[in-house]
Amino acid sequence: MRNRIKEFRARYDMTQEQLASKVGICRETVVYLEKNAYNPSLKLAHQIARALGTTLDELYIFDEEDEKIK
Amino acid sequence: MIMDRAIRITFVAGFMLILVTITMIVLEMGGDTAITLMISIGCGLLFFAIFRWRLLRTGEIFRDERTQKIHNSAMAFSWWIAYLMLAVVTVLSIANVIDIPLESFTTIMFFIMIGSYWLFKRYLSARGEVA
Numbered sequence: 001m002r003n004r005i006k007e008f009r010a011r012y013d014m015t016q017e018q019l020a021s022k023v024g025i026c027r028e029t030v031v032y033l034e035k036n037a038y039n040p041s042l043k044l045a046h047q048i049a050r051a052l053g054t055t056l057d058e059l060y061i062f063d064e065e066d067e068k069i070k
Numbered sequence: 071m072i073m074d075r076a077i078r079i080t081f082v083a084g085f086m087l088i089l090v091t092i093t094m095i096v097l098e099m100g101g102d103t104a105i106t107l108m109i110s111i112g113c114g115l116l117f118f119a120i121f122r123w124r125l126l127r128t129g130e131i132f133r134d135e136r137t138q139k140i141h142n143s144a145m146a147f148s149w150w151i152a153y154l155m156l157a158v159v160t161v162l163s164i165a166n167v168i169d170i171p172l173e174s175f176t177t178i179m180f181f182i183m184i185g186s187y188w189l190f191k192r193y194l195s196a197r198g199e200v201a
Binding site: 024025026028029032035037038039040041043044 | 132133134135136137195197198199200
């Protein structure tokens with residue numbers, strides 16, 4: 001799963017620190033999310049989407065690989 | 071600012087341990103190693119609680135779902151290392167290969183558990199994903 005957090009954050013001219021404090025997470029978590037190194041829980045994914053004024057569908061990109069049931 | 075529950079428990083545990091150690095010293099109970107170890111753990115817990123409390127006061131967020139997962143995994147790994155160590159030492163002791171006093175073994179385990187937890191935490195933090 002990939003995401004467009006960095007892109008949306010730039011749109012609102014928001015720093016990683018500001019997004020982190022708005023959602024209530026550590027700044028490092030935002031760093032790992034933007035690097036696609038960490039997959040958030042559904043709850044956190046939803047909170048981030050809300051903080052960036054968008055939806056889950058817009059913010060997260062599910063690859064075909066993700067849709068395959070392992 | 072009010073301490074959160076985990077910090078309060080850590081603080082009370084550290085304080086109680088130091089109190090028990092002082093009582094043991096006054097009543098001349100326990101060996102030097104046990105007293106040193108207990109006072110070290112007590113001071114460590116107190117220091118840790120105060121450090122986390124100060125972080126909380128600055129408003130910095132230091133625990134979220136990722137760090138919680140890292141903490142849980144590191145604790146589990148550390149527990150397994152301790153369990154394996156215990157199993158190996160027990161087998162070697164029964165086979166009379168090693169003869170290790172309980173106090174020395176407890177001291178070794180104390181540092182192994184803290185050290186392995188710290189190492190795993192660093193490793194998982196650097197990796198990002200904790201699945």
